[in-house]
Amino acid sequence: MPTFESEASGPEKDKSARAAAPGGPRQLLRRLREVMAEQISPQDRLDKIVVLIAANMVAEVCSVYVLRADGRLELFATEGLNREAVHLTTMRKGEGLVGLIAESAEPLALADAQHHPSFSYRPETGEEIYSSFLGVPVLRGGNTLGVLVVQNRARRVYLEEEMEALQTTAMLLAEMVASGELQSIGLLDTEIALNRPVALKGVPIAEGVGLGYVVLHEPRITVKQLVAEDVKAETDRLETAIGGVRESIDKLIERGDLGHGEHREVLEAFRMFAYDRGWIRRLREAVATGLTAEAAVERVQSDARARLQRQTDPYLRERLHDLDDLANRLLYQLAGRDFVVSQAELPDNAIIVARTMGPAALLDYDRTKVRGIVLEDAGLSSHVAIVARALGIATVGEVANILAFVEPGDAVIIDGSTGDVQVRPPPDVENAYAEKARLRARRQEQYHKLRDVPCVTRDGVPFELHMNAGLLVDLRHAEETGATSIGLFRTELQFMIVSQFPRIQQQYDFYTSAFAAVPGKPITFRTLDIGSDKVLPYMTQTEEENPALGWRAIRISLDRPALLRMQLRALLRAGAGRDVRIMFPMVAIVDEFVRAKDLAMREIAYLKRHGYGVPRDLQLGAMVEVPALLWQLDEISERADFLSVGTNDLIQYMFAADRENKHVSSRFDSLSAPLLRALRSIVETAARHNTPVTLCGEMGGQPLEALALLAIGFHKLSMSPSSIGPVKAALLSADVSALKKLVNGLIDAKDGAKSIRDAVQKFAADNAIPV
Structure with a gap:
């Protein structure tokens, strides 16, 4: 005893x-x-x-x-x-x-x-x-x-x-x-x-394996002084900081400024918490115990985070983000620093960790040192995801509470193909992923060897693989991958990463550089697709209940024709003596395309009248991404020089499932019969009118989906550079005649509302097709 x-x-x-x-x-x-x-x-x-x-x-x-x-x-x-x-x-x-x-x-x-x-x-x-x-x-x-x-x-x-x-x-x-x-x-x-190892799971966004060290996109203020020397002075500092945060949030809401990427309702939530009496009382009580103002904020937020992390109510757990952001703003206010992204000196193997970030913020980093990105809030179709894929940076999104699990400098491994995130991995895990990275590099070498192999299936059916881009840095991949052309150039990214609207000369210089970067390869430029989740930092956003269904893309361009004419003029001037392809996004009715085409013809006339060169050949196309256009396919095929199918938006509109909403974004399968039937009708109608058609959504960059698309008649697919190798390897190995019979039979079956994914997966396995 x-x-x-x-x-x-x-x-x-x-x-x-x-x-x-x-x-x-x-x-x-x-x-x-x-x-x-x-x-x-x-x-x-x-x-x-x-x-x-x-x-x-x-x-x-x-x-x-x-x-x-x-x-x-x-x-x-x-x-x-x-x-x-x-x-x-x-x-x-x-x-x-x-x-x-x-x-x-x-x-x-x-x-x-x-x-x-x-x-x-x-x-x-x-x-x-x-x-x-x-x-x-x-x-x-x-x-x-x-x-x-x-x-x-x-x-x-x-x-x-x-x-x-x-x-x-x-x-x-x-x-x-x-x-x-x-x-x-x-x-x-x-x-x-x-210090324990933590294994987390997210949504795979951009393929690749990244091994490195955590760099916080918006680094937390490190509280070094915990004990107050003068309680009254700390109380005064706290009250001043609270007032400063309240004032900054009030100003943001009053002028409609959505700085830092927050939506207005998030700012309203910030304001609600900033004026919450219980929160303010707890801060004051913490300072009264002898803590500095900074330590009080950290103490109160740590308690709140501990409670909210254990809540089962999704709404309450979501409020954790609001409180985290508010506490971080308050700490920045106390430290006398602006609440902005810090571009500190990066380690050579940086893994950027953030709640969310925009494409402009990502492009500010030294990309030669960034090995991966981990995001708490970002889906497969978000714009930072699109840019990450274009840059070839391994990325994982929707990693719940990632900021609570990491500290700056922590070792971390991310797998962009599975969505796995390993924080402070043990040596055996690190060795396994290092080997996986080496295997992936060898596989990329094998894909590179396919670059000059003709795009013909095993049974002799030709196909074309094009590349999606949006930045000049993307275009270097066209030669590396052997892409037939730039099938989609997202012009809005140029507008999103600058602080003011580019003038005609700036746009002209940009498009001229794009043409020069890929001599001999056509580029299909998509006109400005802004609005919804794509907000220009210098443009006042109109509040909308459903922004994805609101004032965006061609609707803005037609309502503000000066914007479209300015872009068209710069594009047409840069394309003087060249073949130029331009397509208009989010066309819902044929009249919208007709009006946009008329503006392009007026700009051609303007350039000729003022002695400028004009394109050798101009082709104008429409994007099929609004379901209403499915019932106008004959009319649009007669008027457009080509069609391009944007599956990212088409899928979300067809299923009424917001692609940015994690609760419903993966609810419906892209290989479901209803969607494939709709896609097949586009191909068949365009063929009757001899109108070329390309699919440029993210769907085309997945090997399994690409097989199904080839089976229903899509012979031109445009995708991110990293997808071209895997898709080409899959299609080269395919017997299209057998694949057509399988896929079309499944989507025409009476129970065709089901996904055909398992059947296509089995076909690929039985025929040794790498997917």
Whole structure:
């Protein structure tokens, strides 16, 4: 039977430490800060800390438990319990009162702890003589790192102020645990939880394997000073910062400025939280305990994050983002810094981690050093995703709460083909992914060898693979991949990455450079497709209930013809003496195309009248991406020189499923019979009118989907550069006659509402087609 220690049985130095410890939370914080600065071992430091806390809280016991990577809580230091139990007593999360606190991330105060249903008796600690219990989680960034406990023999009710003081003290312990100081001297058999490897899952966006180190896109302010020297001064700083944040949000909403990419409703949520009395009260109370304003913000947000992360209500969990953004803005305000993207010095192997980001922000980074991107909010069809694929940067999106799991400089691996994210990976995992990266490089070499192989299927059916682009840097891939042409050039990206609307000369220079970058290869330019999720930073956005169905693309161009005429004039001038192909996006009725074509003809007449050169041949096309056009295919095929099918929008409109909404974006399969029937009707109608048709959506860049598209008659597919090799390898191996029979039979079947994906997958496997 172990010997039990009472509060009077400790060494003389502990007695003197308790006797000397002053009362009050602010004095305690100052004493703890002095201990943190002493040049002593981590264990001695913890031993001193628990003595000081016990004395200050008038408690007979103070104990610190640290969460290990294996999910167990280990007793690290104690004043009042049996010292022999230190590093021997462990418990699982959810086990005992300490485990309950770790699991719930909520404080717990009990006057009669032993009668609580979660009480777990540990004889080696000698704690059965203590009745009252107060425990708080040791939190950092909403993650539980351990538990801090005080106990007394007498039954007593702990005051709210005492709980606040203990929570504040736990912040200092969180910094000690997070620093790695405990791990460095080997106190644990396993790593502490904060340093544990974490495997996360997201949505694959851009293929590739990236191994590197975390760089936060909007880096958090590091709070270095936790203890206030002057509480009144800190209170004043907090009030000033709160006022500054409120004012900035009010101004953003008043002038309709959606800076930093937020939608208006998010700004409204920010304003709601910024004026929330409960949030402000908690901040003020935290400062009153002796924390600096910055530490108070971190403390309150860490508590809120811990609670919201454990909510099952999706709405409440979504509010976590709003609170995170608001707390970050407040920290920037306190630090006197603008809330803008920091382009700090990048490591050579940078993995950019962000909640979300726009294409312009991505392009600001030194792309030679970026090995991957991890995003909390970004889907397969988002514009940052499109740019990432164009740049060939491995990207994973929709990784829930990624910012809560990483610190700057953490080792991280991402797999853009599976959506896996490995944070602080163990050596065996790192070695496995390094080998996968080497295998992928060898596979890319094999694809490169296919560059000059004629595009003809195994049974002699020709096909064409074109390339999607939007930036000059993309165009270098045309020669590398052997693309037949640039099947889609997204001109709006040029407008999205500059601070003001490009004038005609700037546009002319840009298009001239594009033609020069791919001599001998046609380029199909899509006119401005702005609106909805594509907001120009210098253009006031019109508030709309359903922006994807609103004022965008050709609708803006026809309502503001000067914008379209300016772009057409620059394009036509740059294409003087060349073959020029221009297509208009989001055509819903034939009249829209006719009006746009008329503007192009007027610009040709203008250029001739003023002595400018004109294109040798001009072809004008329409994009088929609005379902209404499916019932006008004969009419549009008669008037357009070519058609281009934009499956990204066509799919979301056909199924009424917002492609940016993660709840419904993957609800419907692109290989479902209804969609394939619609696509087949486009090909068949265009063929009757001898109108060339190309598919340029993301669907065409997937090998399995490309096989199905070839089977229903699409012989021209345009895709991101990284997709050309895999798609070409698949189509070269295909027997189209057998594939046609299978696919058309399936989509014409009576139960044809189902997806045919499994059947096409089986066909590929049976015929050794690499998909």
